[in-house]
Amino acid sequence: xxxxxxxxxxxxxxxxxxxxxxxxxxxxxxxxxxxxxxxxxxxxxxxxxxxxxxxxxxxxxxxxxxxxxxxxxxxxxxxxxxxxxxxxxxxxxxxxxxxxxxxxxxxxxxxxxxxxxxxxxxxxxxxxxxxxxxxxxxxxxxxxxxxxxxxxxxxxxxxxxxxxxxxxxxxxxxxxxxxxxxx
Numbered sequence: 001x002x003x004x005x006x007x008x009x010x011x012x013x014x015x016x017x018x019x020x021x022x023x024x025x026x027x028x029x030x031x032x033x034x035x036x037x038x039x040x041x042x043x044x045x046x047x048x049x050x051x052x053x054x055x056x057x058x059x060x061x062x063x064x065x066x067x068x069x070x071x072x073x074x075x076x077x078x079x080x081x082x083x084x085x086x087x088x089x090x091x092x093x094x095x096x097x098x099x100x101x102x103x104x105x106x107x108x109x110x111x112x113x114x115x116x117x118x119x120x121x122x123x124x125x126x127x128x129x130x131x132x133x134x135x136x137x138x139x140x141x142x143x144x145x146x147x148x149x150x151x152x153x154x155x156x157x158x159x160x161x162x163x164x165x166x167x168x169x170x171x172x173x174x175x176x177x178x179x180x181x182x183x
Contacts, residue, residue, distance in 0.1 A: 017067065019059045024069030025049045028076035031083075035178065036170055038080040043102045043166055050106035057107035086177050094177050101169045109158050 026049045028042040050056050061070055074095070081091045130138075137146040154161075 013065075015059055016061065016065050019056060019061055019065075020067030020069040022049060022053050022056055022069070023073045025052075026073045028073070028080055031080045035080060035084045036174070039077075039098055039170060039173070040166065042077050042080060043098060046099065046102040047106045047162060050103050051110055054107055054110035057103035084178055090177050094173050097173060098169060101165070105162055105165060109162070112158075 026042075026046045028038070028045065031038050066074070077095050077098075078091050081094055086094060133146075133149065136142050137150065
């Protein structure tokens with residue numbers, strides 16, 4: 001109960017307050033007029049914040065939970081979309097698509113880092129046994145998953161993977177929102 005000494009009332013959820021506080025760190029820079037470059041910069045900021053605070057990706061807020069930090073981050077990112085032909089109904093969809101991708105990717109990146117560290121720690125204390133994926137691959141029941149997960153080229157730099165996948169998301173946003181009137 002001592003945690004509630006840090007908030008104004010018991011109605012204030014500490015997790016919501018933490019999300020709001022950390023969200024302020026991901027405020028986007030002012031728009032340059034190049035929506036793709038602007039969203040890329042916003043994505044990198046969100047990625048860095050999520051890598052520093054991986055728990056953040058598990059706590060999506062509803063608009064009624066927004067505080068000043070979350071609202072400032074949202075406003076700054078919507079400003080990057082404004083003036084590019086999106087209506088006010090499309091802007092939150094484009095924004096949430098980008099946010100969901102970035103937070104999900106960064107959360108997975110943080111989890112992979114933790115798993116590598118755990119395996120390194122286990123190898124110091126003894127040889128780890130075969131993983132579930134190893135056992136599943138040996139069973140032959142999951143040939144596509146085994147090939148995709150084992151044979152696909154892996155980027156050595158997590159940023160390379162992020163860049164490639166962010167490009168796919170931005171291409172999708174371009175087609176769905178920015179280029180639709182030009183067809």
